[in-house]
Amino acid sequence: MKIIRTTLAIILLATASVLVGTTPTWPQFRGPNGSGIAEDAHPPIHFGLDTNLLWKTTLPPGHSSPCLWDERIFLTAFDRERKKLETICLDRQTGKVVWRRDTPAEKIERVHPISNPAASTPATDGRTVYVYFGSYGLIAYDFAGGLHWQKALPIAITRFGHGSGTSPILAGDRLILDVHLDQESYVLAVRCHDGETLWKSPKPLFNDGWSTPVVWREGNTELVGILNAGKFAAHDLTTGKERWWVHRVPHQVCATPVIGDGVLYLTGTGVLGERDELILPPPFDDLVPRYDRDQDGRISTDELPETLLIVDRKAAQGAGNMSLRESLLFHSDAKSKSYNREEWDKATRGFHEFARSDEMKSATFAVRTGSQEDVTDSQVVWTETKSISDVPSPLLYRDRLYYVKNGGVLICRDPANGRLIFEERLGASGGYYASPVAADGRIYTASDRGVITVLSAGDQLQVLARADLQEAIMATPAIADLALYVRSAAHLWAFGEPKPAKP
Numbered sequence: 384m385k386i387i388r389t390t391l392a393i394i395l396l397a398t399a400s401v402l403v404g405t406t407p408t409w410p411q412f413r414g415p416n417g418s419g420i421a422e423d424a425h426p427p428i429h430f431g432l433d434t435n436l437l438w439k440t441t442l443p444p445g446h447s448s449p450c451l452w453d454e455r456i457f458l459t460a461f462d463r464e465r466k467k468l469e470t471i472c473l474d475r476q477t478g479k480v481v482w483r484r485d486t487p488a489e490k491i492e493r494v495h496p497i498s499n500p501a502a503s504t505p506a507t508d509g510r511t512v513y514v515y516f517g518s519y520g521l522i523a524y525d526f527a528g529g530l531h532w533q534k535a536l537p538i539a540i541t542r543f544g545h546g547s548g549t550s551p552i553l554a555g556d557r558l559i560l561d562v563h564l565d566q567e568s569y570v571l572a573v574r575c576h577d578g579e580t581l582w583k584s585p586k587p588l589f590n591d592g593w594s595t596p597v598v599w600r601e602g603n604t605e606l607v608g609i610l611n612a613g614k615f616a617a618h619d620l621t622t623g624k625e626r627w628w629v630h631r632v633p634h635q636v637c638a639t640p641v642i643g644d645g646v647l648y649l650t651g652t653g654v655l656g657e658r659d660e661l662i663l664p665p666p667f668d669d670l671v672p673r674y675d676r677d678q679d680g681r682i683s684t685d686e687l688p689e690t691l692l693i694v695d696r697k698a699a700q701g702a703g704n705m706s707l708r709e710s711l712l713f714h715s716d717a718k719s720k721s722y723n724r725e726e727w728d729k730a731t732r733g734f735h736e737f738a739r740s741d742e743m744k745s746a747t748f749a750v751r752t753g754s755q756e757d758v759t760d761s762q763v764v765w766t767e768t769k770s771i772s773d774v775p776s777p778l779l780y781r782d783r784l785y786y787v788k789n790g791g792v793l794i795c796r797d798p799a800n801g802r803l804i805f806e807e808r809l810g811a812s813g814g815y816y817a818s819p820v821a822a823d824g825r826i827y828t829a830s831d832r833g834v835i836t837v838l839s840a841g842d843q844l845q846v847l848a849r850a851d852l853q854e855a856i857m858a859t860p861a862i863a864d865l866a867l868y869v870r871s872a873a874h875l876w877a878f879g880e881p882k883p884a885k886p
Contacts, residue, residue, distance in 0.1 A: 407475070417640075424822040424863055426862050429848045430850050443460035444501075447504045449870060452507045456861075458473070459471070460501050469485050470514050511524065515547075519536070521558070534578040541592075542654075552597075561611075568590030570586065582622060586611065594638060597641070601753045607620050610651070614629065615628060628756070635773075638777060639776040639818070652771055659769065683719060683721045687708040746766055746767065749765045778818070795842065809838075824840050826839075833853050854873060
């Protein structure tokens with residue numbers, strides 16, 4: 384009898400182990416440790432409005448990505464009519480809303496016109512879901528929607544008031560958040576159980592960005608990396624102390640770092656995107672015949688059309704573009720300016736100097752981990768300054784490094800040395816804000832015009848399928864089990880091939 388009980392216990396433990404191992408999870412922004420990879424999942428290749436659609440649920444707008452554990456999906460949203468931020472829990476099988484909770488934010492943070500106050504993706508450990516709003520702070524709920532704890536923080540402050548974008552991550556019993564408060568910024572670690580602060584690491588000088596932290600281990604020490612404008616810093620996860628860092632990082636950092644084989648890949652661009660994609664102002668003699676409406680021999684900003692751009696994100700409805708007129712008035716309280724030839728030459732000369740400055744530097748760094756203090760000149764394996772994605776995070780998948788750029792351009796590099804393998808158009812135009820994700824040998828990219836492109840991973844561009852959802856996609860998709868979950872402007876979609884009915 385004792386042998387039977389022992390054998391039964393072993394079988395039950397083995398069964399439980401298998402079940403735990405197969406629990407569908409995508410527990411934070413871009414899934415496991417921000418990698419964007421769910422290698423054991425098998426999402427569909429072909430899907431669309433009426434193809435392999437499992438369900439579609441209407442939701443308020445938000446840019447947070449789906450966070451998933453077993454039968455639950457978590458998202459945040461901003462209800463514009465009620466002016467309320469909320470956390471929403473859905474059933475993974477049906478898409479039905481299980482519960483939704485408002486956030487006690489007294490004021491909504493200012494965000495860029497293409498962004499949303501609900502931009503941060505939740506994180507979960509399978510028992511509790513943790514959400515962050517730049518307008519309020521941190522909140523923890525149990526899976527039934529019960530309030531576990533909440534921690535009010537100062538409203539986020541980011542460059543030009545573009546709004547927060549970083550997401551919280553879990554590392555063991557700690558929740559890590561990059562808190563942006565200008566010169567009062569810091570990295571925060573709180574205890575998952577009750578939200579109590581474990582440590583704060585101030586970062587007064589290098590404090591701006593929208594990247595999400597990443598975690599890795601060096602020997603017996605677990606580290607958390609924070610990418611900000613001008614600097615990447617590796618902090619001891621236990622104490623918060625900076626262990627090593629890299630300077631000369633670009634000034635606009637949206638992408639979350641990825642790590643593989645002891646190397647971190649860091650990406651950033653200039654404050655207006657890639658330097659080579661800036662549109663330089665036309666000469667004075669080209670402007671006067673076309674735009675001097677009152678024929679006074681001068682050029683006024685009122686005479687310049689909004690369609691005359693210096694930044695073209697190639698996004699839907701011109702989202703994120705900057706006109707020449709807007710740039711001339713950017714740092715001025717004046718509503719209009721007028722230029723003669725000399726004044727125009729001086730203004731545009733300043734623009735050319737800005738285009739060549741460090742403010743417009745773009746780069747990808749490959750940095751070897753495992754050192755101490757400043758490693759800028761000792762541990763950077765390679766650097767590339769061209770063909771850098773603006774907002775989407777890189778994808779390190781099957782020994783290749785992929786980026787997707789505005790206009791629908793896919794870049795593939797060798798992660799060992801940065802060598803360009805290919806740079807090709809996807810055949811799906813638009814702006815790209817969602818990061819690429821991968822599973823089962825395939826890569827999924829999504830444009831802000833609502834087109835998802837499915838590619839075969841490899842050294843040549845091979846498009847397998849495209850799906851047009853006819854709604855803007857700004858959030859990074861999630862992958863789990865046999866399904867792909869896509870958040871669009873007004874819906875959450877679940878795509879997958881229906882399972883065959885049991886005989």
